[in-house]
Amino acid sequence: MEQHCYEWAKKFDLITKKTTNKEFKISKFGLLICYIFPTASFEKRCLAIDFFNWLFFVDDFVDIKKDLKGKPEEIKKELNKFMTILNDNPQPEIFQNSIAIALWDVWARMKKITNEEWRIKFRNTISLYFDACYLNACNKRSHNIPNSVEEYIKIRRNSGAVMTSFNLIEPLLGIQISYDNKELQNLMEYCNDHICFINDLYSLKKELTEGEVDNIIIVLQRSNQYSLREAIDYAVVLINNRMTQIKEVVDRLMQYKLKMDQDTSKYINVLVDIVVGSFYWHKISGRYTAKNKYRRNGLN
Structure with missing residues (x-):
C-alpha cells in the first residue's frame, strides 16, 4: 500500500519541492488505509488511499498557494472547480491542474463500483467539507475562534472530512445500508468527533505555530479561559468520553444483532476499525514531526 500510495502521487505530479519524498513517505498514508479498512481488498484499498491522497493535496493546495493565502473567496472558487468533476460537468481548463487530473x-x-444514490450522498459530503474549508479560511483571516465546543463540533464534523471515510465503507465492502437508525447516526457522530479530537491533539503544536483556529484545544482555551495545559487535559477527557459513548452505542446495537441485517453489522465493525486505526496511525505517523504540510483532515 505504501508503494502504491507513493507511485500514484508521483504519477500525477502531486509531490513537489514543497512536499518532499521524505516528508510524504514518513507520513505512512498507505498504512493508514490498512489500519482503517483491514477487510477491504487490495484493489479497493488502493482506490481509498488515492482518494485520501487527493484530499491531503487539496488541503496543501489551499494552504500554500500564494494567490489563495488569506483569500477565502478565491479558495471557495477553486474548490468549486473540483466539485464540477464530481458533478460530471468539468470545464476543460480545470485539467491544467494536476490535483484536478x-x-x-x-x-x-x-463510479465503476457505486450507484447514483451513493454518488449523490458522497457529493453532498464533499460539498459540506468544502463549505467548512471556506468557513475556516474566513475564521483564520479574521482570527475568529468558535465561541463554544458545540459551535466548534458543528464545523469540525465537516472540516475533518471524516464522513468521506464513512461513505467509502459501502463500496469498499460491497454493502448497502439505511441511515434511518438514530443509534447508528449517533455512533457516526461520536466516531467522527473522536477522530477529529485525536487529530487536534496530535496536530496542536503545528497549528499553534501556523495560526490555525480549527482545533478543540484552542477553542477550549479561549471559551473557558483555560491555560494550554488545562485545555489539553480537558480535551483528553472529551476524547475518553466519546470513546465511552461509542462503546455504549455499539453494545446497544449489538444486543439487537439478530434483528440487524448483516450489512449494517459490518458497517458498525468498520466504523470501530476507523476510530481505532486512526488513533494508532496518529501515534506512529511522521506527519506531526516533519515540516509537513499534510496535516488538516480528520483522518490525517
Whole structure:
C-alpha cells in the first residue's frame, strides 16, 4: 500500500519541492488505509488511499498557494472547480491542474463500483467539507475562534472530512445500508468527533505555530479561559468520553444483532476499525514531526 500510495502521487505530479519524498513517505498514508479498512481488498484499498491522497493535496493546495493565502473567496472558487468533476460537468481548463487530473482518475474508478444514490450522498459530503474549508479560511483571516465546543463540533464534523471515510465503507465492502437508525447516526457522530479530537491533539503544536483556529484545544482555551495545559487535559477527557459513548452505542446495537441485517453489522465493525486505526496511525505517523504540510483532515 505504501508503494502504491507513493507511485500514484508521483504519477500525477502531486509531490513537489514543497512536499518532499521524505516528508510524504514518513507520513505512512498507505498504512493508514490498512489500519482503517483491514477487510477491504487490495484493489479497493488502493482506490481509498488515492482518494485520501487527493484530499491531503487539496488541503496543501489551499494552504500554500500564494494567490489563495488569506483569500477565502478565491479558495471557495477553486474548490468549486473540483466539485464540477464530481458533478460530471468539468470545464476543460480545470485539467491544467494536476490535483484536478488526479481527482478525475479517482472519480472515474469510484463510479465503476457505486450507484447514483451513493454518488449523490458522497457529493453532498464533499460539498459540506468544502463549505467548512471556506468557513475556516474566513475564521483564520479574521482570527475568529468558535465561541463554544458545540459551535466548534458543528464545523469540525465537516472540516475533518471524516464522513468521506464513512461513505467509502459501502463500496469498499460491497454493502448497502439505511441511515434511518438514530443509534447508528449517533455512533457516526461520536466516531467522527473522536477522530477529529485525536487529530487536534496530535496536530496542536503545528497549528499553534501556523495560526490555525480549527482545533478543540484552542477553542477550549479561549471559551473557558483555560491555560494550554488545562485545555489539553480537558480535551483528553472529551476524547475518553466519546470513546465511552461509542462503546455504549455499539453494545446497544449489538444486543439487537439478530434483528440487524448483516450489512449494517459490518458497517458498525468498520466504523470501530476507523476510530481505532486512526488513533494508532496518529501515534506512529511522521506527519506531526516533519515540516509537513499534510496535516488538516480528520483522518490525517
